[in-house]
Amino acid sequence: MIIIPAIDIFEGNLVRLNQGDYNSVKQYGLSPLDIAKSFEDAGLTHLHLVDLEGAKSGEPKNLKILEKICSNTNLIVDFGGGVKSTASLKDAFNSGASRITCGSIAVKNRALVLEWLEKYGESKLVLGADCKNNMIATGGWLEESDLEIHQFITSFLDKGFKRVVATDISKDGMLKGPSFDLYKSLITTCNNNLELVASGGVSCSEDLTNLSKINCYGAIVGKAFYEGRISLKELSILEETLNVS
Numbered sequence: 001m002i003i004i005p006a007i008d009i010f011e012g013n014l015v016r017l018n019q020g021d022y023n024s025v026k027q028y029g030l031s032p033l034d035i036a037k038s039f040e041d042a043g044l045t046h047l048h049l050v051d052l053e054g055a056k057s058g059e060p061k062n063l064k065i066l067e068k069i070c071s072n073t074n075l076i077v078d079f080g081g082g083v084k085s086t087a088s089l090k091d092a093f094n095s096g097a098s099r100i101t102c103g104s105i106a107v108k109n110r111a112l113v114l115e116w117l118e119k120y121g122e123s124k125l126v127l128g129a130d131c132k133n134n135m136i137a138t139g140g141w142l143e144e145s146d147l148e149i150h151q152f153i154t155s156f157l158d159k160g161f162k163r164v165v166a167t168d169i170s171k172d173g174m175l176k177g178p179s180f181d182l183y184k185s186l187i188t189t190c191n192n193n194l195e196l197v198a199s200g201g202v203s204c205s206e207d208l209t210n211l212s213k214i215n216c217y218g219a220i221v222g223k224a225f226y227e228g229r230i231s232l233k234e235l236s237i238l239e240e241t242l243n244v245s
Contacts, residue, residue: 054082070096103128104138171201
């Protein structure tokens, strides 16, 4: 299982939210580039970079930070937040993103996302499946949809997607453990092509070990690291022991 640290950006600052609530923004006073470098120095290879302003506004707002991180590290960066047009997709790739997460756009403009899939291939795109009570949410988690998460994911796997970042919004930022039952269910019921990346709720290194045991492809770690629940050394050790890619 791949350990994927997260950097969330709002107004140029590294922040975290609770359950996607923009009123709960907490700044950490850390340089996104310096933190990204520290992850790389610890042996981590991937990074989940989220433009929270972009997710809220519908257009990427922090591409300069993306470019700076990609230019100064060798991290495989998965970027998401506000990519809702072919122009913004190209801008993110040109800024150095290795992969783009298609979240809200996959709900609101499925045909466009499938065009991107045909052009760029599954290795360049990640399906973002953010849910609350098993129903997909969009717009930086501010809008609810009538799409059930299992059906939503399966419909894109059938078209060629493989990697999916699944987030249980109720768990995100709460440091009370991931949504194990949801992930088990998705891995069991969705087709064998699924590469499931668990996101939300990780509170300790044991959570990461347990996500590996249920065959998650990857796990995103955010607030637990920034709040000192998991050290950089622990992430480095877990990367070595759990990464089977």
